[in-house]
Amino acid sequence: MFDGxxxxxxxxxxLSSTAEHHAEHRRLEVRLIVHALRYADLHHSTTHERDETPGSERAIVLGGAGCPSISEFAAAEFGAMMDMSAGAAAAFIGQALALRHRLxxxxxxxxxxxxxxxxxxQIATACLDLSEEAAAIVDRRVAGIIDSVTxxxxxxxxxxxxWQADAAxxxxxxxxxxxxxxxxxxxxNDHGNKSVWILAASGDVIRFDATVDAIAEALKALGDTSSLQxxxxxxxxxxxxPTYAAAVLAQASSLSVSTPPRPAAPTSRDFGGPAEAESPAVDPPEPGVDDEADRDAPHPGQSELPDPLDTPVRTRHEACEDCDDSExxxxxxxxxxxxxxxIKQQAHSNTMQSGGRSPGRTEVLVxxxxxxxxxxxxxxRVEGIGPMVAGQLGELIGYGPYxxxxxxxxxxxxxxxAYEIPDRIRERVALTHPVxxxxxxxAETTRRIDLDHIEPYDPTGPPGQTNSSNLAPLRRFSHRVKTHGRWSVRRLDDGALEWAxxxxxxxxxDHTGTRRIDKLMAGSTSGAGG
Incomplete structure (x- = not known):
């Protein structure tokens, strides 16, 4: 080991030091799995132990058939000590249990x-829905090759x-x-872009793709000099x-367009004709299960729109049809x-004058x-999206009235x-605490998330107990953990929450996230419901 x-x-x-640190990292990962197994043993639970109080803790099975049940709320504390959410911790514990009892x-x-x-x-997760017998078949087949293949x-x-283990x-x-x-x-993503994944009938996707192409060509005819994509x-x-789209296509069609858009009618090739054999389908890889060595070739699918999860990243200097990197x-x-x-304003004006319906309203909170x-x-900051630069505001709102x-x-x-929370208070809490x-x-603080009374509401107590500073947004699981799982919380003078x-x-x-602030308190703390 190098200490310098x-x-x-x-x-x-x-390189030698890198290998040693990598080996040590793996050993620590193994120790975390062992810790998760011991933690599950310490929190073993059975269904007959369940408290029937609504919202109380249950016994759950995390790793699949054959794994012992554990207390539902146990994952919350384990996750907090590993700097992860309760859901991620539950998945980790379930994987460890599946490895011991099924694989x-x-x-x-x-x-x-x-x-x-x-x-x-990840293999444990992939086998989650298998029976114990089917999981045992997978265990025998892949145990010896985990690190010998990509x-x-x-x-x-x-x-x-x-599939072999359970054909049905x-x-x-x-x-x-x-x-x-x-x-x-x-x-x-980090730049304010969202992805759309469409899984639909082949003919519908082909027609949609052709319409997208037609509008892209119409934009070019109207003076848009950006790249095709x-x-x-x-x-x-x-x-x-749709009203706006029809108007854009109509305006472009009245101009002299040198290159007409692709016809929307599908061909035999689109539905698996003779050329289909040259382009086998490729399953999109999942994050963490793929590596670049297995993705050297471009996606071979029929569509000119490649699967964004399956396409190698191009460098700026690689050739690209209809690309323009100039300013x-x-x-x-x-x-x-x-x-x-x-064009948009005129299209909707004409629609309203002819008795048509006004466009639907979309709420974007900026x-x-x-x-x-x-x-x-x-x-x-845009709710549901995250941070964006000011220059993106125009394309976010669009050209319509707002x-x-x-x-x-x-x-x-x-x-x-009152105990009930009106919308005006709920909105203030959501704006103050986005997560x-x-x-x-x-969980993001949506308009439907639970708002918990930090100091429990007392029907015989003073007025004004339901206020914007005595409410904390919690998803339903976290709310149940706080109410029934022996966690406690208090509001600090600076507005942060201190959980025990x-x-x-x-x-x-607080607004910067979560930090563990000491090793151990003097004694255990009892929780209270909100």
Whole structure:
């Protein structure tokens, strides 16, 4: 082990030190699995021990059939000590239990430092719905190869083993996948972009793709000089307003367009004609189970729109059809925006005059300072999206009419003399605390999240107990843990919350997140419900 500064190491010494630290990291991962197993043993629970009080703790099975049950709230304290949410901790404990009770060969490989712990835990998750007998088949097939193949190959081998172990379940899963068609919206990334995953009938997707292309070409005809893919992205927003989309297409069709859009009619190739054999389907990889070595080739699917989860990242200097990395002409962009705004306004005006319906209303809650609004520079926060730069505000709101709400002064203490929480208080709490206030909580404070009375409400107590400073947003599980799980909480003078776990560990939760603030309290603390 090297104790000196790494800058003093030559290449060979640095590589040797890297290997040693990697091995130590794996050993520590193994120890965490062992700790999770012992923790589960200490919190073993059975169904007959359950308190029948509504919302009270239950006995749950986390690792799949054959695993012992544990107390439902136990994961919350374990997760807090590992700097993770209760849900993530429950998954970790369940994986450890599944390895011990359902996949003993794989666990033995992990304990002997012959298999990477995180790979073993993912196999446990993949086998969660299998019977004990089927899990044993997977255990025998893959235990010896976990670290001898790449993660992507391992995933495919595990999938094949699962199908072999339970053919009926595999068929049922296949039928379930056919019922999973839908349009799914992903979380925003660090730059304010959202992803859309569409799983629909092939013909519908082909026609949608053709319409997106048509609008992208229409934008080009109207003066948009950005790349094809950027215009296609803009087309999604235009399609959200059918009246506007029809007007854009109509305006573009009246101009001289050199390159007409692709025809929308599907061909035999689109539905699996002779060329289909040249383009086998590729399952999108899951995060953490893939590596770049297995993704050297471009996605071979038929569509010109590659699966964003399956496509290798291009560098700026790689060739790209219809790509333009040059700095956009800002004057031209402003002119195009003005033209599109005029097209949209005229389209809806014509629709209303002819007795048509007005467009649907969309609520976008944007929080920004007066300085950002006046200067057009700075950072703003959008509920459900996160931080965005001020320059993105225009594309977020679009060209339609919008309503600006008055500023709410969060320093004002608003209260009512009742247990029920009115919307005006609920909104203030949501604005003050965008994320739930349980240690390492992950749930966003929506308008439907539970608001817990930090100091329990007393029907015979003083007026004004339901107020904006005595309420904390908690998702339902966290609320139940606080009420029935022997956790306690108090509001500090600076507005932060101090939580005490059943075994005396304390955590501070404020606008910066969660921090453990001491080792142990003098004694255990009892919780109270809100």
């Amino acid at each position: 500064d790494v800058r003093e190491l030559d290449t060979a010494e640095l 003993p060969r794989i666990l033995a490989m992990v304990l002997n430092e012959e298999a990477t712990p995180w790979k073993a835990r 993660p992507l190959r391992l995933k495919k081998i595990v999938k094949a083993a699962i 379940a595999a068929e049922a899963a296949s039928q379930q996948k056919a019922r999973e068609r839908g349009v799914y919206i992903g979380r925003s 950027r215009r296609r992205a803009k087309a999604v927003g235009i399609l959200a307003d 956009p002409d800002r004057a031209a962009q402003r002119a195009l925006a003005a033209r599109l705004a005029q 929080h920004l300072t007066d300085h950002t609004l006046a200067t057009g520079s700075g950072v703003l 309503l600006v709400r008055p500023v709410i002064d969060l320093n004002d203490k608003v209260s009512v003399d 739930e206030q349980f240690p390492f909580g992950t 776990s059943p075994h005396g560990f304390r955590f501070r939760v």
